[in-house]
Amino acid sequence: MAWWFWIALGAVLLVAEVIIAADFYLVFFGLAALLVGGMGLVGVALPAWAQWLLFALLAVAGLSVYRRRWKSRLSQVDRELTPDLEGEAGFARDGIAVGARGRVVLRGTEWDAVNGGGDDLPAGGRCVVTRVDGLTLHVRSES
Template identity: 40%
Template sequence: MPWWIWILIGLVLLGVEMVTPGFFLFFFGVAALVIGAMVAFGVGGPEWAQWLLFSAISLVSLLVFRGPLVAWMRSQELVSPVDTLQGEVATPLEDLSPGAVGKAELRGTAWTVQNGDKGTLTKGQRCRVYRVEGLTLWIQAE
């Protein structure tokens, strides 16, 4: 098979992989590109050998690299910045009685907070975020 057909197949498979999840077609696309390059440089051999090599490269790379690649991609998933606020120090911008909702400053931004402490939190007092519910931070005195 001509080298350009292998390259075209590889590019189509990589393009389809971009719109499908799972890192499955990626390895077949890369294998087709490798075979296309080999045929272009004259080391592809007969057509049956190209298909055999394509199958071997696809399956071996799929079995060896797919698991670690999927695990790495899952570990790179973004954590919502709001979820990282638990344990941070916030300072109320107003006095907050127990259970009251108000504003507090955290990381240079005003947040909606709820006083989860038994006592009143005064303006400027150091408080710790102990719970996050949506965009509301629950704070208590340090």
């Protein structure tokens, strides 16, 4: 197969990883394709079956050796960037019924929130963060 096929395949896989957030799987297939394409570019001539075999071996090796390590490092960075908001008090911008979604103001910023408490939150009512799920706060009435 032509070296440019592998370079194009690698680029498509890396772009797909970014666009669809494939949980850090496609990056290894993309890098493996780029390596196979790079070998062809510098003149290493392999039959098509050997190129596919090398691609598969590089992708599986990358997945098994590096994925867990890289993903844990990226997850640590995410945790460090997310402030610890549990237990913080804020107030509801609008009224939020029990189990409903709404907006709360906390530390001068508006957040998406879910009322997980047993009481409705009136507009302007104080609330406490019980859990953080990404960029959504789970709150309950402070009283």
